[in-house]
Amino acid sequence: MTVSEDDRAVVAEQLGRAPRGMRAVAARCPSGHPAVVQTSPRLEDGTPFPTLYYLTCPRLNSFVSRLEGAGLMKEMTDRLAEDEQLALRYRRAHESYLAERDAIEPLGTQVTAGGMPNRVKCLHVHVAHALAVGPGVNPFGDEALELLAQWWPSGECASKVND
Template structure:
């Protein structure tokens, strides 16, 4: 990507700090980027080491694109979470597709957690990773945080809620850029 393709010219770590409004708590990779090259979705490990033990982190995908975050927040304010909860209860095909995607996510999280923690993965951490959906809820059919569902779908996960959110709010655009140079820090 040419330097002109992204309005922000600092490194990803600086930009992610800016997009989160704080330093990242956990290591991450940029899972997807906006059309202008700005990090759009971050993926974190499903476990982290703290206070002498492995702790669970079920919300592995984080939407950081300012434009998409704002659009999703509007959808949530308009009752989007309730609407998708209702669809899960009313539409068997939608529900089964969603649950299949959550099972795939759970299997990936558990495999990755076991790879990272080995035999030191506590049973309670494993239980959280086995029971929580992408937004961290142990009620798989309880929809909260549409940002997490969209992030999961954008990163390639099977998530019909995230796909429907994307369809409702539309795609991210390259122009104007999500983050202007003065917002993101140093210019190259």
């Protein structure tokens, strides 16, 4: 896969550092900037990197951090113990994530990202996953995006390097 130099430069600006292991732009903000990148299962130096989808949009990152700060991850994790159907959908999201990552390069581990499949550890991962693969796969990513719908996607989220 190739990533344009413009996209690579925008992601570097968004992150405040050069992106590592970037394979593709998996989702874009309404303004056209990268919002989610797909990363290689191993970084350039061979270090395993199980996070396949990485949220780069600074505006969306800020909104997701607010949800985390409000305790949403604990509430979501608690619901996993109470709702068998939700737990099953979340396990399927984990299995889908793992299969997609392993199709690129198996890491020999069942660890995916964001606490899947037993807890919600990083809501940013779930939002990135939901944006990359679309609705109906990651229930907590979908839920977080619904909670953020009045704020995102809208507006200019980042400036392009060449603007």
